[in-house]
Amino acid sequence: MVETFNNLMLGFSVALSPEILVYAFAGCIIGTLVGMMPGLGPLAGISLLLPATFGLNPIVAIVLLSGVYYGAMYGGSTTSILMRIPGEAASVMTCIDGYAMTQKGRAGPALAIAAIGSFFAGTVGVIGLMLLAPTLAEFALRFGPPEYTALLMMGLFILAYMSGGSMLKTLAMAGLGLMIGMIGIDIMSGYTRFSFGLVELGDGVGIVPVAVGLFGISEILLTAGKGEMPDVQKPKLRDLIPSREEFRLSVGPIGRGSLLGFLIGIIPGSAHIISSFVSYGIERRMSKHPERFGNGAIEGVAGPESANNAAASGAFVPMLALGIPTSPVTAVMIAAIMVHGISPGPLLIQEQPELFWGFVASMYVGNVVLLVLNLPMVGVFVNLLRIPYAYLYPCVLAFCILGTYSVTNSMIDVWIMLVMGGLGYVLRKFDFDLAPVALGLVLAPMLELSLRQSLAMSGGDYGIFFERPIATTMLGLGVVLFLFSIKPLIFKTKDWRADVGLDEAKG
Numbered sequence: 001m002v003e004t005f006n007n008l009m010l011g012f013s014v015a016l017s018p019e020i021l022v023y024a025f026a027g028c029i030i031g032t033l034v035g036m037m038p039g040l041g042p043l044a045g046i047s048l049l050l051p052a053t054f055g056l057n058p059i060v061a062i063v064l065l066s067g068v069y070y071g072a073m074y075g076g077s078t079t080s081i082l083m084r085i086p087g088e089a090a091s092v093m094t095c096i097d098g099y100a101m102t103q104k105g106r107a108g109p110a111l112a113i114a115a116i117g118s119f120f121a122g123t124v125g126v127i128g129l130m131l132l133a134p135t136l137a138e139f140a141l142r143f144g145p146p147e148y149t150a151l152l153m154m155g156l157f158i159l160a161y162m163s164g165g166s167m168l169k170t171l172a173m174a175g176l177g178l179m180i181g182m183i184g185i186d187i188m189s190g191y192t193r194f195s196f197g198l199v200e201l202g203d204g205v206g207i208v209p210v211a212v213g214l215f216g217i218s219e220i221l222l223t224a225g226k227g228e229m230p231d232v233q234k235p236k237l238r239d240l241i242p243s244r245e246e247f248r249l250s251v252g253p254i255g256r257g258s259l260l261g262f263l264i265g266i267i268p269g270s271a272h273i274i275s276s277f278v279s280y281g282i283e284r285r286m287s288k289h290p291e292r293f294g295n296g297a298i299e300g301v302a303g304p305e306s307a308n309n310a311a312a313s314g315a316f317v318p319m320l321a322l323g324i325p326t327s328p329v330t331a332v333m334i335a336a337i338m339v340h341g342i343s344p345g346p347l348l349i350q351e352q353p354e355l356f357w358g359f360v361a362s363m364y365v366g367n368v369v370l371l372v373l374n375l376p377m378v379g380v381f382v383n384l385l386r387i388p389y390a391y392l393y394p395c396v397l398a399f400c401i402l403g404t405y406s407v408t409n410s411m412i413d414v415w416i417m418l419v420m421g422g423l424g425y426v427l428r429k430f431d432f433d434l435a436p437v438a439l440g441l442v443l444a445p446m447l448e449l450s451l452r453q454s455l456a457m458s459g460g461d462y463g464i465f466f467e468r469p470i471a472t473t474m475l476g477l478g479v480v481l482f483l484f485s486i487k488p489l490i491f492k493t494k495d496w497r498a499d500v501g502l503d504e505a506k507g
Helices: 002-015 018-036 041-053 058-083 089-103 107-141 145-162 167-181 199-203 207-224 244-265 271-286 299-314 316-322 328-339 353-374 378-386 389-408 411-429 435-458 462-466 469-506
Strands: none
Touching (some): 002 018, 002 353, 018 058, 058 089, 058 328, 058 353, 089 107, 089 435, 107 244, 107 316, 207 389, 207 411, 207 435, 244 271, 271 299, 271 435, 389 411
């Protein structure tokens, strides 16, 4: 413990140097702006900045890029809360209750809780990275294709268990997302599926046009369809500060989301997206008033925002301790380190202690910078709502189109966004939950690949999932949760039959 403390002091001596502070601040600002832009996200921001880091000191380069990463994790919440447009895929769940709070005039508290939750989750992530990196990274190494398949299947079972409304509707939307995710080149065989001859669909349907269309465009269509436009909001200063009750309700979700997000973050895949979905479902299931979710529950903002920021920190554990990228973002960051002749892995801590501990300390400094930067900006962001909707929504529509087009410079993505906007409008009219569509789309490629790899390993024998303890445990938990989720349906059926029998007896 003393050695860890001494190493951390070494890290802070590096992180608090003027040069590192300047680049940490710049990374957080760029990341926040990138996160607010629909379609960009952390991967695009880091990829664009990568050439600029080639001439920098390795510590400076990794600090700048990591600042962009967790800055984008926070920035995506701003447009999600204010306009129901997920600036980044991990902010999809924040749209639901964050925007509902905005409609109630509580956008300020939602933004403030998002900033506070992000800070706390980032702090938990730094502590976990510092204390648990080697142990957790070794556990993550035990995950092969069967374990990933079981994990993703358990995610779908959890979705069914956590659904607050109709389970059948939730699973139907997840199934729709899985089917959309099947479009594109088959990774195992190389054949193109369901692309209708469009070369642009070879890489599949992106999460950005789907999320922006389902949540952003559908909201514009719903608002435009109302007889009267919503009143322009003129928030007062006291309305920007969360109430004591909102703070109280946020404490538990922030703590649970931080721990959950960090643990999910060390597992390869889109952890920051999955963790936010799981966190939202847990908070709705644990709430004494689940009916408030979807109508402006502060817990629906605090939990997912904390989870996706903690997952961002957790992703650095296998990256730094083992040199294994758990996502495209960390793969690009490993490339940035290797350009400078440094190989991430088990020997990094011994051979480059200043780099490792300086990076760990800079993450904490970056979280403080994000908090200091974004809390005073809450009033500025909320004042965007003073713009009349007749002027605001055309700008938002243009913003969505430009952001979506900028991802791949393809008009196909714009058309996908518009189609998904129309589909989202129809589905919301029939009270379907749109979030499972986004989750199904994210999980589909990973689930298919891991399942087929598992069957290739076993020669087509499904028994491989029951021969590996981790996979068996996760599948068992998933089945138990699914049975609990259909329990109310079974009892309702029995009650109906009993009522019919009683009526017949009376007759």
